[in-house]
Amino acid sequence: MLMQILKDVAVVSGISTLLAVVLIIAQKYLSDYGICKINLNKKRDVSVEGGSSLLNSLAEEQIFLPSACGGRGSCGTCKCKVNSGGGPLLPTEKPFLSKTELADNVRLACQVKVKSDMEINVPESIFNIRRFQAKVHEIIDYTYDIKGITLKLVSPDTIDFQAGQFVQIESQAYAKIKQKVVRAYSISSKPQDNDRIQLIIRLVPEGICTTWIHKYLEEGSDVTFTGPYGDFYIRDTEADIIFVAGGSGKAPMKSMLEDLQVKGTTRKMTYFFGARTAKDLYLTDEMRSFEQVFSDFKYEPVLSKPAPEDKWKGKTGFVMPYFQDAIRDPKNTEAYLCGSPGMINAVKKSLIAMGVPDDKIYYDSFG
Ligand SMILES: Cc1cc2nc3c(=O)[nH]c(=O)nc-3n(C[C@H](O)[C@H](O)[C@H](O)COP(=O)(O)OP(=O)(O)OC[C@H]3O[C@@H](n4cnc5c(N)ncnc54)[C@H](O)[C@@H]3O)c2cc1C
Ligand code: FES
Missing domain, CATH: 2.40.30.10 (Translation factors)
Structure with a gap:
């Protein structure tokens, strides 16, 4: 009886090992795509070893598409047009592509594997990265x-x-x-x-x-x-500006304000910064000092849950109810938002309801 069990175990192990070897050999030969040629914008060819994602293959050639999620398929920033050689669209790509983009052969470069020669279109601006x-x-x-x-x-x-x-x-x-x-x-x-x-x-x-x-x-x-x-930058117009940021979303706003100071803007600007408690506030003096620099600028920190020890006398709750006083002409207002996807969606909805045009709301979502 024991001998029979040992024999059966040996047979099963043998078959498993054989299958594993066959799989490894098959993978080696079936996924050996050789050198593939990628034509960019009908102007330039690069030759890459097949088998990697289009995103990584281009990066190896020092051509960098944005990839905010690091190629995990969760940000949708690595879009490019794949005219040929991209293989079928994957379910992971669909949620990020509009009907027009789908019809236009737009794909997520981190999801497309290079298996053959390809023809793609990328924005010219990425060659400066x-x-x-x-x-x-x-x-x-x-x-x-x-x-x-x-x-x-x-x-x-x-x-x-x-x-x-x-x-x-x-x-x-x-x-x-x-x-x-x-x-x-x-x-x-x-x-x-x-x-x-x-x-x-x-x-x-x-x-x-x-x-x-x-x-x-x-x-x-x-x-x-x-x-x-990225294309999150201040548009060169005379429209009023609403900045809304939370947490580390203050980063691009700081850069924008310092740049606007150098450029000497006279635009009307209000900056709402959302934080939980006073210990989440930072660079407050620096942001307030812009009120002396610009002719029409206000910095408004808003605490959602001030702690008793904060002894906070400023604005509380959500930032949205305070927009009414800051926006004098919604149609002539640009909004720049930065922070969590939840905050951005809520703020965007509120601004649109107030009459700020959808196409004047610019944002970087840190999701
Ligand atoms: C355009 C843009 C600009 C940004 N700018 C800034 C900025 O200026 N400052 C800033 O602080 N951030 C910024 N971010 C966010 C930043 O890119 C990162 O997403 C963030 O810092 C988290 O990175 P991480 O590697 O530390 O966390 P990750 O390792 O990515 O983890 C994030 C969360 O997911 C969880 N997690 C990780 N792996 C798994 C797993 N396998 N299963 C389940 N859960 C998991 C972690 O526990 C964690 O809670 C920006 C994002 C974008 C898109
Ligand atoms: S890099 Fe984020 S979806 Fe492709």
Whole structure:
């Protein structure tokens, strides 16, 4: 009886091993796509090893599409037009693509695998995106969970960006985290200081990149990032402006205000900053000081749940009820929003209900 059981176990193990070997061989040969040619904008060809995502294959060639979620298929920023060779659309792509985009062969580059020659179209602006080597120059504790990190550029040693744009930091392995990840962070310093960038980063509990930044980076540490990315920048008009930010969403607003100061704007501007308690407020004096700089600017911090010890006498609750007093002509108002997706959706809805045109509401969602 025991012999029979041992024999059966040996047969099953043998079959399993054989199947595993067949699978490995099949995978090696079936997924050996060889060298594939990617034609970009009918102007330029790059040759890549098949088998990786289109996003990573282009990055290997120093062509960087935005990828705010690091290629996890959750941000929808890596869109490009795939005219041929992209294979069938995946269910993971559909939620991010409008009907027009679907008809136009727009795909998510992180989901498309390079298996054959391809013809794609990418925005010309991405050819200006570079990979930068930098060193941590300064770390400031703004709150218990928010740090300001200044990176001094090493190579290239300057960066051209528009106030409001973001970069993508590449984290390194640390402790038990073996994987390197890519995450998006808005630049909080002004474009005129082009030999460095400042970032404002909130520690996310268990977050891979923010734990590395908060706990492992120190002055002098090496940091690699790509950028600049994004179309969240101040439109060159005379319209009134409403800024709304929460948490580390203050980063692009700081860059925008410092840039507007250099440019000497006279536009009417109100900046609502939403926080939970007084210990979540930071850079308050710096933001208030803009009231002396600009001819018509107001900084309005709003606490949703002030603690008794805060002795808070300012605005409380949601930011939305306070918009009424700040918006004099909704049709001639631009809104710039930055923070969590929940906050952005709620604020957007409220602004549209007040008559602010949908196409004048610009935002970067940190989701
Ligand atoms: C355009 C843009 C600009 C941004 N700018 C800023 C900025 O200026 N400042 C800033 O602080 N942030 C910014 N962000 C957010 C930032 O990119 C990161 O998403 C954020 O810092 C979290 O990264 P992380 O690697 O630390 O966390 P992640 O590791 O991505 O984790 C995020 C959360 O998911 C959970 N999680 C992780 N892995 C798993 C898993 N396998 N299963 C279940 N849960 C999991 C974690 O516990 C954590 O709660 C921006 C985002 C975008 C899109
Ligand atoms: S990189 Fe985020 S969806 Fe592709």
